[in-house]
Amino acid sequence: MKVTFKIWRQENTDAQGELKAYEVDGLSEDMSFLEALDHLNEILVLKDEKVIAFEHDCREGICGQCGVFINGRAHGPHNNTTTCQLHMRSFKEGDTIVVEPWRASSFPIVKDLVVDRSAFDRIIQQGGYITAKTGTAAEANAILVSKEVSDSAMDAAACIGCGACVATCKNASAALFTAAKINHLNKLPQGQPEAHRRLLDMTAQMEFENFGSCTFTGACEIECPADISISNIAEMNARYVKAKLFG
Amino acid sequence: MKLNAKIPEGKLEDKWKNYQAKSHLINPANKKKLKIIVVGSGLAGAGAAATLAELGYEVQCFCYQDSARRAHSVAAQGGINAAKNYQHDGDSVWRMFHDTLKGGDFRSREANTYRLAELSAPLIDHFVQQGVPFAREYGGVLANRSFGGVQVQRTFYARGQTGQQLLLAAYSQLYKMVRAKKVEMLPRHEVLDIVIIDGKAKGVISRNLAKGEIKRFAADAVVLATGGYSRVFRLSTLAIGCNGSAIWKAHKRGAYFAAPSFTQIHPTALPQTSEAQSKLTLMSESLRNDGRIWVPKKKGDKRKAIDIPEAERDYYLERRYPSYGNLAPRDIASRAAKERIDAGHGVGQFKNAVYLDFKHAIQKLGKKVVEDRYGNLFNMYEKITGINAYEEPMKISPAAHFSMGGLWVDYELMTTIPGLYAIGECNYSDHGANRLGANSLLQTSIDGYFILPNTINNYLEGELKAKQYGIDHPEFSKVEDEVREQIKKLLEVNGTRTVDDFHRELGKVMWQECAMSRNRKGLENAIGEIKHIKNEFWKHVKVTGSDNEMNPELEKALRLADFIELAELMCLDALQRDESCGAHFREEYQSEEGEAMRNDEDFAYVSAWEYNAGNFVLHKEKLMFEYVQPTVRSYK
Numbered sequence: 001m002k003v004t005f006k007i008w009r010q011e012n013t014d015a016q017g018e019l020k021a022y023e024v025d026g027l028s029e030d031m032s033f034l035e036a037l038d039h040l041n042e043i044l045v046l047k048d049e050k051v052i053a054f055e056h057d058c059r060e061g062i063c064g065q066c067g068v069f070i071n072g073r074a075h076g077p078h079n080n081t082t083t084c085q086l087h088m089r090s091f092k093e094g095d096t097i098v099v100e101p102w103r104a105s106s107f108p109i110v111k112d113l114v115v116d117r118s119a120f121d122r123i124i125q126q127g128g129y130i131t132a133k134t135g136t137a138a139e140a141n142a143i144l145v146s147k148e149v150s151d152s153a154m155d156a157a158a159c160i161g162c163g164a165c166v167a168t169c170k171n172a173s174a175a176l177f178t179a180a181k182i183n184h185l186n187k188l189p190q191g192q193p194e195a196h197r198r199l200l201d202m203t204a205q206m207e208f209e210n211f212g213s214c215t216f217t218g219a220c221e222i223e224c225p226a227d228i229s230i231s232n233i234a235e236m237n238a239r240y241v242k243a244k245l246f247g
Numbered sequence: 248m249k250l251n252a253k254i255p256e257g258k259l260e261d262k263w264k265n266y267q268a269k270s271h272l273i274n275p276a277n278k279k280k281l282k283i284i285v286v287g288s289g290l291a292g293a294g295a296a297a298t299l300a301e302l303g304y305e306v307q308c309f310c311y312q313d314s315a316r317r318a319h320s321v322a323a324q325g326g327i328n329a330a331k332n333y334q335h336d337g338d339s340v341w342r343m344f345h346d347t348l349k350g351g352d353f354r355s356r357e358a359n360t361y362r363l364a365e366l367s368a369p370l371i372d373h374f375v376q377q378g379v380p381f382a383r384e385y386g387g388v389l390a391n392r393s394f395g396g397v398q399v400q401r402t403f404y405a406r407g408q409t410g411q412q413l414l415l416a417a418y419s420q421l422y423k424m425v426r427a428k429k430v431e432m433l434p435r436h437e438v439l440d441i442v443i444i445d446g447k448a449k450g451v452i453s454r455n456l457a458k459g460e461i462k463r464f465a466a467d468a469v470v471l472a473t474g475g476y477s478r479v480f481r482l483s484t485l486a487i488g489c490n491g492s493a494i495w496k497a498h499k500r501g502a503y504f505a506a507p508s509f510t511q512i513h514p515t516a517l518p519q520t521s522e523a524q525s526k527l528t529l530m531s532e533s534l535r536n537d538g539r540i541w542v543p544k545k546k547g548d549k550r551k552a553i554d555i556p557e558a559e560r561d562y563y564l565e566r567r568y569p570s571y572g573n574l575a576p577r578d579i580a581s582r583a584a585k586e587r588i589d590a591g592h593g594v595g596q597f598k599n600a601v602y603l604d605f606k607h608a609i610q611k612l613g614k615k616v617v618e619d620r621y622g623n624l625f626n627m628y629e630k631i632t633g634i635n636a637y638e639e640p641m642k643i644s645p646a647a648h649f650s651m652g653g654l655w656v657d658y659e660l661m662t663t664i665p666g667l668y669a670i671g672e673c674n675y676s677d678h679g680a681n682r683l684g685a686n687s688l689l690q691t692s693i694d695g696y697f698i699l700p701n702t703i704n705n706y707l708e709g710e711l712k713a714k715q716y717g718i719d720h721p722e723f724s725k726v727e728d729e730v731r732e733q734i735k736k737l738l739e740v741n742g743t744r745t746v747d748d749f750h751r752e753l754g755k756v757m758w759q760e761c762a763m764s765r766n767r768k769g770l771e772n773a774i775g776e777i778k779h780i781k782n783e784f785w786k787h788v789k790v791t792g793s794d795n796e797m798n799p800e801l802e803k804a805l806r807l808a809d810f811i812e813l814a815e816l817m818c819l820d821a822l823q824r825d826e827s828c829g830a831h832f833r834e835e836y837q838s839e840e841g842e843a844m845r846n847d848e849d850f851a852y853v854s855a856w857e858y859n860a861g862n863f864v865l866h867k868e869k870l871m872f873e874y875v876q877p878t879v880r881s882y883k
């Protein structure tokens with residue numbers, strides 16, 4: 001299989017970047033998209049060129065480290081799939097595949113396709129946890145949680161923190177990411193005591209990091225590899241008002 | 248040096264309590280003066296860093312990914328064990344201890360294994376408190392399922408994402424302490440060497456992966472929590488960046504390496520389908536609860552799975568191990584698969600797989616229930632293979648998965664270098680020669696949350712009065728120079744072969760000779776080949792780019808250089824153990840039916856290797872069994 005990659009190359013955060021074209025032969029349909037980039041990188045090394053820097057680690061759709069724009073879509077042509085789970089069988093012989101980094105001012109480019117998503121960590125840092133020290137827990141079954149509540153907390157908790165929601169949003173909003181964590185914890189009885197504070201602090205940090213505001217286009221939930229529903233944002237907004245009034 | 252495991256006095260069930268009662272305490276004002284470096288932010292590292300910071304220590308935590316949340320603990324699917332006996336099925340701390348010891352084929356310490364079982368129940372309490380959305384029954388209590396190698400239901404789970412949920416809990420606690428300014432988190436920082444001063448661990452040298460900058464960090468103790476090293480096989484269920492570098496460098500600086508060859512090969516991964524493949528995806532072992540494993544009775548059967556009638560299917564695990572059936576432990580299930588594949592019954596494009604079939608489960612339980620239990624795994628399977636497993640069986644194959652081996656540690660989780668600790672998958676502690684499913688999330692978590700924070704004080708108390716060293720100590724500059732020198736050398740080779748090319752070659756040798764079954768001749772050959780690969784690597788590798796920028800190729804090369812050396816030691820270790828035990832199967836030592844033959848007379852010890860200027864010296868920690876008499880490990 002032969003395709004042409006057009007890949008964003010940028011030396012570092014301050015440098016100018018540009019798309020560069022690479023014709024790559026010898027690919028197979030069973031290769032994953034990232035394996036195709038590996039293959040290209042091996043060719044580049046042998047041609048004495050620098051490899052393309054891209055993010056990846058688990059390569060099974062769970063760590064959230066991978067993520068690039070492929071032909072104008074976050075994580076490529078399929079809905080709800082990470083870049084690492086995309087295979088070359090999704091492309092055709094002779095295709096031109098444009099590969100760019102996440103574009104959002106809160107995610108500065110580090111190099112080539114790699115961006116800095118530490119803003120997400122700082123949002124979590126503002127309350128994406130339950131304040132309880134190791135060693136202070138009561139017997140687990142002393143807290144009953146109905147299956148429905150626990151399932152819906154799990155739905156929200158499944159977020160992998162890849163940043164596709166931000167990258168795909170025309171406003172570069174981090175509302176889906178932030179709402180997912182708030183709802184995961186606030187739905188559970190364990191999360192209740194800090195529910196209001198968590199919501200206010202985490203949304204404040206989200207704004208501080210300069211993410212845009214959500215206008216409910218729904219683009220994020222189409223790309224989200226963890227199927228986080230946009231209803232999480234509605235729930236967060238509804239509770240925000242309550243938290244402001246009673247927080 | 249004589250190995251001292253420091254097992255506390257008293258009866259098995261009192262040892263940990265006795266230990267805690269007697270260990271030295273440090274008052275809060277003094278804790279603030281002590282600094283601890285934690286290398287790794289997986290369940291072990293993040294749990295330790297957060298807890299140590301809560302106790303009042305100053306902590307610096309390193310990981311190579313862009314965020315602590317990405318450590319490979321995140322990928323664990325199936326679950327975590329605890330002796331809660333919520334199912335009222337006769338479980339207890341004792342039974343769990345016994346299962347673990349037996350599962351490990353009596354190659355771990357009784358005292359450690361007992362402590363693992365003892366601390367399992369409080370760990371579930373802890374995670375529930377932290378908001379882990381474990382699966383629940385309709386009545387609101389926690390749900391359980393069973394895993395390989397046991398006959399009770401003691402596994403807790405959060406859908407198919409247990410590791411993710413536990414790691415995110417640990418990660419969020421870690422960031423809670425970052426906010427409290429008690430932890431400094433250093434993502435994209437790879438630790439490349441350990442600094443030892445006056446025989447004690449006093450710091451590390453790291454490389455900032457975003458900028459290339461090499462820097463020194465000093466501390467009063469160093470904790471390694473760097474995870475498993477199965478990427479030595481290249482194809483494995485681990486993440487691409489998983490490495491053995493920090494523990495290997497520690498080994499070269501004096502830490503003994505225990506049982507390096509004990510590697511778990513997981514029976515249910517997706518088969519390799521191309522040369523270019525970079526990793527093997529695991530399908531959770533929990534699938535074996537309801538899925539049935541089979542191969543066609545006829546060799547080289549070309550029919551589609553669904554066209555093969557029942558009578559012509561060989562459910563070989565149920566046939567060979569009637570009492571455990573599809574839930575036989577991993578080492579046994581993997582070897583049985585290899586046996587069938589080697590005998591010509593393998594299926595799939597490369598004839599390297601077996602079937603895992605849900606037809607009966609769907610008939611019995613209904614599609615809805617199967618979907619509820621394994622929906623995300625079926626989805627993942629379809630994404631990768633394009634096949635709908637509700638309609639035809641999955642194809643699975645054995646893959647390198649877990650390192651039982653690791654740095655030798657005593658009961659306090661300290662290595663043979665004072666002040667250097669190893670926790671989580673990177674140590675050799677509780678699993679013996681084979682780890683039971685869902686026992687690793689447990690071990691990594693309790694190492695980090697419960698054990699280390701209660702043992703490190705015993706050492707640090709002495710450090711309060713000891714001489715303080717900073718990063719301007721000559722030893723720091725010496726180690727830093729060595730790190731720079733190695734990088735320079737790598738970049739200067741400017742040869743003709745890529746790092747991946749060497750890694751593929753190494754992986755093939757290791758998979759052939761040092762994986763599911765081993766023999767003397769093969770291992771001896773492998774050692775020769777590995778030496779050759781090492782030579783070639785340093786003569787012909789090509790790494791482009793420079794050291795003072797983000798350079799993924801250089802990162803890979805540094806990791807591979809260490810893997811090559813580690814691979815040799817793994818083969819040496821497999822060679823010295825003239826017996827079969829757990830995952831270590833030496834073809835010379837098997838019964839007529841092909842079952843492993845252990846030799847307790849000569850091999851009831853943990854091998855602990857010392858590095859001595861390029862040579863490896865074997866030490867033996869004799870294992871004493873006071874409470875359980877080793878028996879033949881039968882799952883028939």
Ligand SMILES: Cc1cc2nc3c(=O)[nH]c(=O)nc-3n(C[C@H](O)[C@H](O)[C@H](O)COP(=O)(O)OP(=O)(O)OC[C@H]3O[C@@H](n4cnc5c(N)ncnc54)[C@H](O)[C@@H]3O)c2cc1C
Nearest residue numbers: 287288289290291311320325326438474671672685687688
């Ligand atoms: C696919 C898969 C599924 C699994 N499923 C289960 C399961 O269901 N149940 C179960 O009990 N166990 C399971 N396991 C095993 C279990 O997940 C691991 O053993 C465990 O999570 C390891 O945790 P850890 O903290 O020791 O290491 P990891 O989580 O791997 O963390 C290692 C950390 O060290 C850092 N690091 C590594 N090297 C360096 C370096 N040189 N410098 C700086 N930082 C470094 C990394 O960045 C990372 O933060 C599974 C394993 C795999 C691979």
Ligand code: FES
Nearest residue numbers: 057059064066084
């Ligand atoms: S590499 Fe982990 S999600 Fe893609």
